[in-house]
Amino acid sequence: MTKIKDLDFSWQSKITKNITFIVTKDCQLACKYCYLVGKNEKERMSWEVAKQAIDYILNNEDKFKEEAVIWDFIGGEPFLEIELIDKICDYIKIQMFKKDHHWFNSYIFSFSTNGINYHTEKVQNFINKNKDHLSIGITIDGTKRKHDLNRIWKGEGPEKGSYEDVVKNIPLWLKQFPEAGTKVTISSTDIPYIKESVLHLFSLGIHEVNINCVFEDVWKEGDDLVFEEQLIELADEIIDNNLYEDNVCSFFSEHIGKPLDRELDNQNWCGAGKMLSIDTAGNFYPCTRFAQYSLRSKRNWIIGDINNGIDNNKLRPFLTLDRCTQSSQECIDCEVASGCAWCQGENYDAALTPTIYQRSTAICKMHKATVRANNYYWNKLYRKLELEGKREDFEKRGIKVSPISCY
Amino acid sequence: MLKYLVIVLDDTSVSYCHYNNECKEKRLIDIDTLKKGIVYAMKENLSIQYVLPDYTLPKKYVEVMESIDNIKFCSSNSDMIDEADVIVLNGWCSNINFNREKTYVLRISKEELFEKEKDIKLSFDKMSRLNVVITNITSFKDSDIDRYNDVLNSFSKDVKSLIQNGFKINILTDRIMLDAMNNCNAGAENITLAPDGCFYVCPAFYHCGENGEYGLGKTKFCIGNLEKGVDIKNSQLYEVEYAPLCRKCDAYHCKRCVWLNLNSTYEINTPSHEQCVVAHLERNASKTLLESIGKHKLFVPEKEIKEISYLDPFDIIDKL
Numbered sequence: 001m002t003k004i005k006d007l008d009f010s011w012q013s014k015i016t017k018n019i020t021f022i023v024t025k026d027c028q029l030a031c032k033y034c035y036l037v038g039k040n041e042k043e044r045m046s047w048e049v050a051k052q053a054i055d056y057i058l059n060n061e062d063k064f065k066e067e068a069v070i071w072d073f074i075g076g077e078p079f080l081e082i083e084l085i086d087k088i089c090d091y092i093k094i095q096m097f098k099k100d101h102h103w104f105n106s107y108i109f110s111f112s113t114n115g116i117n118y119h120t121e122k123v124q125n126f127i128n129k130n131k132d133h134l135s136i137g138i139t140i141d142g143t144k145r146k147h148d149l150n151r152i153w154k155g156e157g158p159e160k161g162s163y164e165d166v167v168k169n170i171p172l173w174l175k176q177f178p179e180a181g182t183k184v185t186i187s188s189t190d191i192p193y194i195k196e197s198v199l200h201l202f203s204l205g206i207h208e209v210n211i212n213c214v215f216e217d218v219w220k221e222g223d224d225l226v227f228e229e230q231l232i233e234l235a236d237e238i239i240d241n242n243l244y245e246d247n248v249c250s251f252f253s254e255h256i257g258k259p260l261d262r263e264l265d266n267q268n269w270c271g272a273g274k275m276l277s278i279d280t281a282g283n284f285y286p287c288t289r290f291a292q293y294s295l296r297s298k299r300n301w302i303i304g305d306i307n308n309g310i311d312n313n314k315l316r317p318f319l320t321l322d323r324c325t326q327s328s329q330e331c332i333d334c335e336v337a338s339g340c341a342w343c344q345g346e347n348y349d350a351a352l353t354p355t356i357y358q359r360s361t362a363i364c365k366m367h368k369a370t371v372r373a374n375n376y377y378w379n380k381l382y383r384k385l386e387l388e389g390k391r392e393d394f395e396k397r398g399i400k401v402s403p404i405s406c407y
Numbered sequence: 408m409l410k411y412l413v414i415v416l417d418d419t420s421v422s423y424c425h426y427n428n429e430c431k432e433k434r435l436i437d438i439d440t441l442k443k444g445i446v447y448a449m450k451e452n453l454s455i456q457y458v459l460p461d462y463t464l465p466k467k468y469v470e471v472m473e474s475i476d477n478i479k480f481c482s483s484n485s486d487m488i489d490e491a492d493v494i495v496l497n498g499w500c501s502n503i504n505f506n507r508e509k510t511y512v513l514r515i516s517k518e519e520l521f522e523k524e525k526d527i528k529l530s531f532d533k534m535s536r537l538n539v540v541i542t543n544i545t546s547f548k549d550s551d552i553d554r555y556n557d558v559l560n561s562f563s564k565d566v567k568s569l570i571q572n573g574f575k576i577n578i579l580t581d582r583i584m585l586d587a588m589n590n591c592n593a594g595a596e597n598i599t600l601a602p603d604g605c606f607y608v609c610p611a612f613y614h615c616g617e618n619g620e621y622g623l624g625k626t627k628f629c630i631g632n633l634e635k636g637v638d639i640k641n642s643q644l645y646e647v648e649y650a651p652l653c654r655k656c657d658a659y660h661c662k663r664c665v666w667l668n669l670n671s672t673y674e675i676n677t678p679s680h681e682q683c684v685v686a687h688l689e690r691n692a693s694k695t696l697l698e699s700i701g702k703h704k705l706f707v708p709e710k711e712i713k714e715i716s717y718l719d720p721f722d723i724i725d726k727l
Contacts, residue, residue: 317676353644
């Protein structure tokens with residue numbers, strides 16, 4: 001039997017189904033860049049909704065033929081609903097066993113958490129119970145001043161940052177998940193703190209920092225130049241101090257910044273439509289970003305529900321979507337197109353009409369700045385390695401870089 | 408590039424396609440709007456198609472309408488049937504005095520089509536062209552495939568002997584004559600001027616009414632007016648090149664109805680499974696008809712319709 005650790009659980013992988021439960025729309029924090037514009041304390045998933053969703057999925061094995069599954073839990077903050085999650089996960093395991101489902105032993109439970117409740121007894125008990133099938137990412141944005149700039153507690157009164165409440169749980173998290181990486185989000189205001197933040201995360205023992213700019217149109221004139229400067233300084237620090245030997249920052253990848261072939265590189269960027277997201281009311285979405293609490297100006301894009309199943313006609317636009325059809329001619333012809341990401345939900349939200357076929361280009365300047373800094377990084381690093389006679393060894397080792405994430 | 412301007416003359420004007428027009432309250436287009444619409448079409452080099460109501464239009468309207476070359480659509484119940492070029496039959500009725508000079512559109516449910524197939528084909532020899540529009544195509548099920556195939560085969564036997572006399576029926580003969588996509592092309596080649604003075608992608612987007620919803624918003628949305636001109640947001644999505652499923656498809660006769668697309672998949676450029684299956688059943692029946700007649704007899708020696716293994720291009724999207 002294939003061991004769980006041997007499976008590739010990349011969310012973009014064709015063999016893995018990503019099923020997301022939006023267990024709550026509540027969160028302790030009110031991060032300024034959060035795309036979840038409709039967070040609230042009222043909408044929580046009931047056990048009945050969760051059970052019906054699981055029954056639909058596991059009873060329709062012919063519709064979910066992927067070899068493995070990621071059961072993903074998000075919010076808001078998912079660990080606010082740890083008791084429900086524990087019940088859901090127990091039920092999933094029992095039902096997969098009872099049905100002799102092909103996902104039995106080919107699953108993981110995945111969480112993106114703000115980390116605040118990580119140390120609590122209930123969360124720790126859950127982790128211990130499911131430790132062989134778990135992936136947990138704690139979001140910490142970098143130094144205290146960068147983290148606290150955006151990731152603040154919700155509520156009235158003066159702003160209160162959440163850094164101290166999160167950083168205290170990082171050692172426990174890294175002890176339990178030594179290979180874990182974190183996601184860092186960059187918006188306009190925190191560009192000046194990128195370098196110090198990435199270096200700080202490395203110093204905390206987080207060796208994989210997946211970092212990306214928000215896809216929304218928040219960028220100001222000149223942001224790209226400050227951003228590029230930060231990345232160049234970061235590149236110098238990583239290379240001059242040999243940090244590249246043990247650490248990875250997703251800003252620096254050799255695959256970024258190349259032209260893309262119209263035919264061969266025409267696939268869509270993300271997995272919207274190949275994933276399944278379930279909200280607190282039992283509605284199905286092609287990705288969480290199409291639920292109403294994620295959308296500023298468009299209506300939620302429901303593709304079915306727990307009572308009626310998936311309407312395949314509603315999925316067809318997602319599953320036929322390709323890069324060129326949704327891109328402007330400028331993007332198609334772009335000389336540095338590779339690695340330029342998009343979020344299908346943000347495309348939909350920002351489009352002139354209710355369509356997923358109009359690509360938002362709000363991050364264009366930021367991507368080009370990334371490419372310039374990335375070119376600098378590799379030119380400098382390879383020159384250094386050549387002079388030290390280490391380039392061949394370095395290339396043989398390969399570099400692990402996670403794809404640019406949604407958030 | 409736009410080629411046609413459809414002018415809906417009244418809120419009760421007949422539907423000649425998949426959408427229903429259930430409006431009973433008359434609202435005739437303002438005569439100045441009509442005049443401006445005609446001038447607009449002349450300046451933009453658009454051919455005009457009028458969609459008529461059932462009642463007799465005032466003489467001054469007819470005079471304005473006839474100031475430019477045009478095609479007129481009306482229902483078989485219209486008082487102006489003699490003036491029209493295209494007659495719409497809402498459901499099958501045998502007691503029509505067919506006229507070979509006119510084109511007939513049969514709007515019919517799949518159930519009625521299956522039931523009255525024999526009656527319908529008895530009238531083929533009285534017409535020169537019949538366009539069949541299945542009005543409830545979205546309810547087409549896999550279990551309907553065999554029955555529709557039976558209808559197409561049954562029609563085909565009669566069409567085989569009539570085609571050389573010039574008889575045409577959209578669901579069997581159009582595909583034979585085509586070597587590239589030839590769809591409705593609403594929003595790309597034709598737009599509609601409605602009685603409210605606004606432009607719409609097609610009459611369906613006007614007649615759906617203010618309360619019409621399709622899941623992501625209002626189905627009624629205008630694309631400009633006579634004062635400001637036409638402004639179609641994301642206009643590229645109405646073109647076949649921007650429809651991933653359709654641009655490599657060879658069901659060339661398919662309506663590729665953007666109205667149905669929007670309502671069934673939420674995207675203008677994405678057809679539903681049902682629309683694809685129906686079009687491919689017709690395509691395959693056209694192939695059989697072409698082979699049974701012999702392409703040389705039809706003076707289409709270059710035409711060949713290939714054997715394919717699917718009814719929905721979505722099933723082979725990775726190979727497209």
